[in-house]
Amino acid sequence: MRIDDQTDGSNIDARISRSFSASPDIVFQYWITAESLGLWLAPNGFVVTLAETDPAEGGKWQVEMRSDDGEVYLEYGDYREIDGPKKLVFTLTSALGSEVGPRTMVTVELTRDGNRTAMAFLQEGFETVERRDDNVRGWNECFDKLEAIVVPRGKTFR
Numbered sequence: 001m002r003i004d005d006q007t008d009g010s011n012i013d014a015r016i017s018r019s020f021s022a023s024p025d026i027v028f029q030y031w032i033t034a035e036s037l038g039l040w041l042a043p044n045g046f047v048v049t050l051a052e053t054d055p056a057e058g059g060k061w062q063v064e065m066r067s068d069d070g071e072v073y074l075e076y077g078d079y080r081e082i083d084g085p086k087k088l089v090f091t092l093t094s095a096l097g098s099e100v101g102p103r104t105m106v107t108v109e110l111t112r113d114g115n116r117t118a119m120a121f122l123q124e125g126f127e128t129v130e131r132r133d134d135n136v137r138g139w140n141e142c143f144d145k146l147e148a149i150v151v152p153r154g155k156t157f158r
Contacts, residue, residue: 012126014136018143020117022150024110027117028085030146031108037063040145043138046073057082061090071096077103085110092123102127119143 020027030036032055038048042065049072050064062076077091088108094101104125111118121139126132 012129012132014121014123014126014132014139016119016121016136016139016143018119018121018147019113020119020147020150021115022117024085024112024117026150027110027119027146028088030150031088032082032084034061037061039149041065041075041142042145043141055079055082077106080105101131 030040032053034051034053037053038051041051041063042048045068046065048063049066050062052063053059053061055061057079059079060076061079062074065073065075067073074095076093076095079088079090081087081089086109088106090106091103092106093103102125104123107120107122107124109120111120121143123132123135123139126135
């Protein structure tokens with residue numbers, strides 16, 4: 001995992017590098033399939049209660065998750081670029097009740113690295129370092145879950 005502090009003075013970006021024991025095709029499908037998002041796209045202490053995707057450029061996506069304390073969070077956006085299994089670009093906005101976070105832009109790039117998939121993750125547009133850091137922690141918990149579920153399928157790496 002790598003986190004870089006890069007800002008142009010108007011926003012704060014999160015960069016995470018991860019590696020998965022599965023092919024780029026498999027990892028990419030887990031990013032765009034609603035059923036798959038429901039398995040991993042919630043940090044620890046949360047469960048996905050709704051996942052919907054329309055994986056086409058301009059299509060919408062949303063994930064609703066509930067905390068152990070009963071708080072309901074909604075994350076949603078639209079797909080900007082889909083170049084499977086190499087690249088996915090989408091907007092992401094988080095909401096808790098009437099509190100709505102900034103609209104950020106997420107870019108996920110997947111490349112084959114031997115018998116693994118290297119993932120470069122970039123989320124742009126945070127207003128504060130604290131919000132960015134909270135999101136990085138949550139994303140890494142999600143990526144741990146993703147690794148755990150792609151490993152069995154990754155044994156059939158193509």
